Amino acid sequence: MEPDRWLGVELRHLAALQAIAEEGSFGRAARRLGYTQSAVSQQIATLERIVGERLLERPGGPRPVSLTEAGRLLLRHAEAIVARLDAARADMEALSTGAAGTLRVGTYQSVGKRLLPALLRRFRDAWPDVEIRLTESSNDEELLELVERGELDLAFVIYPLVDGPFEVRQLMRDPYVLVVPADSPLAERHRPVSVREVAELPLIGFRQCRSLVQVQSYFRGRGLELDVVFQSDDNGTVQGLVGAGVGSALVPRLTMDEHEERTVMLELEPRVPPRLIGIAWHRDRYRSPASRAFVETAAELAAELEAAANSAAAPAAA
Amino acid sequence: MEPDRWLGVELRHLAALQAIAEEGSFGRAARRLGYTQSAVSQQIATLERIVGERLLERPGGPRPVSLTEAGRLLLRHAEAIVARLDAARADMEALSTGAAGTLRVGTYQSVGKRLLPALLRRFRDAWPDVEIRLTESSNDEELLELVERGELDLAFVIYPLVDGPFEVRQLMRDPYVLVVPADSPLAERHRPVSVREVAELPLIGFRQCRSLVQVQSYFRGRGLELDVVFQSDDNGTVQGLVGAGVGSALVPRLTMDEHEERTVMLELEPRVPPRLIGIAWHRDRYRSPASRAFVETAAELAAELEAAANSAAAPAAA
DNA sequence: AGCCAGCGATCAGGTTCCATGATCGATATC
DNA sequence: GATATCGATCATGGAACCTGATCGCTGGCT
Numbered sequence A, B: 001m002e003p004d005r006w007l008g009v010e011l012r013h014l015a016a017l018q019a020i021a022e023e024g025s026f027g028r029a030a031r032r033l034g035y036t037q038s039a040v041s042q043q044i045a046t047l048e049r050i051v052g053e054r055l056l057e058r059p060g061g062p063r064p065v066s067l068t069e070a071g072r073l074l075l076r077h078a079e080a081i082v083a084r085l086d087a088a089r090a091d092m093e094a095l096s097t098g099a100a101g102t103l104r105v106g107t108y109q110s111v112g113k114r115l116l117p118a119l120l121r122r123f124r125d126a127w128p129d130v131e132i133r134l135t136e137s138s139n140d141e142e143l144l145e146l147v148e149r150g151e152l153d154l155a156f157v158i159y160p161l162v163d164g165p166f167e168v169r170q171l172m173r174d175p176y177v178l179v180v181p182a183d184s185p186l187a188e189r190h191r192p193v194s195v196r197e198v199a200e201l202p203l204i205g206f207r208q209c210r211s212l213v214q215v216q217s218y219f220r221g222r223g224l225e226l227d228v229v230f231q232s233d234d235n236g237t238v239q240g241l242v243g244a245g246v247g248s249a250l251v252p253r254l255t256m257d258e259h260e261e262r263t264v265m266l267e268l269e270p271r272v273p274p275r276l277i278g279i280a281w282h283r284d285r286y287r288s289p290a291s292r293a294f295v296e297t298a299a300e301l302a303a304e305l306e307a308a309a310n311s312a313a314a315p316a317a318a
Numbered sequence C: 001a002g003c004c005a006g007c008g009a010t011c012a013g014g015t016t017c018c019a020t021g022a023t024c025g026a027t028a029t030c
Numbered sequence D: 001g002a003t004a005t006c007g008a009t010c011a012t013g014g015a016a017c018c019t020g021a022t023c024g025c026t027g028g029c030t
Helices: A003-007 A011-023 A026-033 A037-051 A069-097 A109-126 A140-149 A185-189 A195-199 A210-221 A235-243 A289-317 B011-023 B026-033 B037-051 B069-096 B109-114 B116-126 B140-148 B185-189 B195-199 B210-221 B235-243 B289-317
Strands: A101-107 A130-136 A154-158 A166-174 A176-181 A202-206 A227-232 A249-252 A263-266 A275-282 B101-107 B130-136 B154-158 B166-174 B176-181 B202-206 B227-232 B249-252 B263-266 B275-282
Touching: A003 A037, A003 B011, A003 B069, A011 A026, A011 A037, A011 A069, A026 A037, A037 B069, A069 A101, A069 A140, A069 B037, A069 B069, A069 B101, A101 A140, A101 A289, A109 A130, A109 A166, A109 A289, A140 A154, A140 A166, A140 A275, A154 A289, A166 A289, A176 A185, A176 A235, A185 A263, A195 A210, A202 A210, A202 A235, A202 A249, A210 A249, A227 A235, A235 A249, A235 A263, A275 A289, B011 B026, B011 B037, B011 B069, B026 B037, B069 B101, B101 B140, B101 B289, B109 B116, B116 B130, B116 B289, B140 B154, B140 B166, B140 B275, B154 B289, B166 B289, B176 B185, B176 B235, B185 B263, B195 B210, B202 B210, B202 B235, B202 B249, B210 B249, B227 B235, B235 B249, B235 B263, B275 B289
Parallel strands: A101 A130, A101 A154, A202 A227, B101 B130, B101 B154, B202 B227
Antiparallel strands: A154 A275, A166 A275, A176 A249, A176 A263, B154 B275, B166 B275, B176 B249, B176 B263
8 A cells, every 4th residue: 555545545534534423324424524425425435445454334225324443543644634733733823823823731620620720820920912712621641642642732630641742841740638527536635647547538539630549559558458438539528528527538728718717637647748730831832921821830830839838837846 | 824725735745845855856755755856846845835934955056955944844744644644555465465454342241251352362462463352231132223233243143133135144052041049959950940830930040031021931831930039130140040049041042150159050941942143244344354364263162161061961851 | 016215436616734845933963 | 077965947747726607405484
């Protein structure tokens, strides 16, 4: 098979394949794309001739068309290619507009609650014409996939990162704390809790969270096993259940609301190694001035937040 | 900048940009790609019009052309896109030779427990690059709907099939057995149970199961009525309840765990027609080599399983 | 069984695109 | 000033691409 023949594949053909897969018929796909049904039929015929496989099953009559295995395979590549083209367009726009444009940033819940609001306010003051478009996920590895595909410009991440074409700037350390009901005996002691005591508590944890895996590894390294009796994806749910006396939670400090009166955050003794939060981007992509500035602003703000948290915690550790 | 305009970017344009960057001139790039110099000039002009930036500096005379900053930026994306196209071509080639891809298989609990684990192991040994994606349902008619819509490539089914665009390969006969508590009088007799005796027992059955409907029909044909006192969807629950003495169960052999010590499986006399298990696919769709191999492997394994079950049952029938 | 609706493939035809070859203007070298 | 090299532009023929019409197939309804 000649390479040149595959260079005859056209992005609008791939877009047609995508539209057909979603709509289930050539006619509806054609309407969506602004063609007639016969034009789309011919585009797909051209694409099938180039790739040498049938991409769609045409059952006839009113039944929907569906992708063949070859069609599904090609569609995955098509989606990645179209996403990369979108990234190229975003980079080109960032280059030509310099001080304006859009930044697509991936974030997850705990960063979203504490760091991000202040970061957005500060960044907008400095770059009023840059639009920040946020994507939230509970899974930072998913965010990194989007960075790799070019669908995100930046993403908040937790160390260690999965292997990939990334560069990362470390932002801050987010220590683990034990969150207990405010009226519990542990809360009234006003001093750190030993890891041995923690292992004896019923714990509420996060469902999809590499942090939990990390602290479980730490505890196992000390011959202890955590007793996780309930899991949730929602920070508020976790903290609410702790406040209701259902259990305690061993979680990164940033995930909790320090103003919640029904719970108290306690340090551990010895300290569990904190999770490290960073911000990553694709090593091969153009880094606009806005993107660089966003990373710098995030680093400044994270340093301030960390300093403030350390000075607030110091009296309790005395 | 409209998304559709960027869909007008052509992969051969990106390849031209790449060739020019490497050769330093339109003419040499044209020769490499098999065009004239003016064709490449027009391709780049089209590309520059679409992306809205100059991509190349043309100093004039014999000096080499060079990429602008925008050109370098786009080239990085072009390289990634062309690489992804190459990957698509490689995958398509692997698919057409049957060496890779994904198979989506619908299954239900009893097949999942007994036949499927061994089948997956054997199939993966032979086709390590084919990914099997399973969908489980308690209702094989639902699986057939998914086959019809193209959302499943294959599905395990029970005869008779609902009408539809299906082809099916029969895999095995799964005879009905009476499952009784190990310490019950019937268990200690060590001989088949008459259907009349079965009709007098309180029975535990499956909730959504065409098999039960089939045996009920069989018994009604003999003027007998089955006394189903409890129903569940879970094989383990049914067997556990039998072991606990709640009742007996008239079920296909494959649904039970033959190593469970608290229950005993007895043949019936006369034999109830066994249920027939098959594997179906859509008659109109492309059947990849992997799909065909999966069906063959399933048939081989089912024959072995059936032979083993028959030889294990033979002494008891003597 | 016949009729109808919906679907995709194919066809005819007009318009647009694309590549070639020729030519021009710009630049550097001698 | 003459020459070589380069890329842009032009004219042109052939191919591609899209629209609208039509046909054959399928399923649903009467």
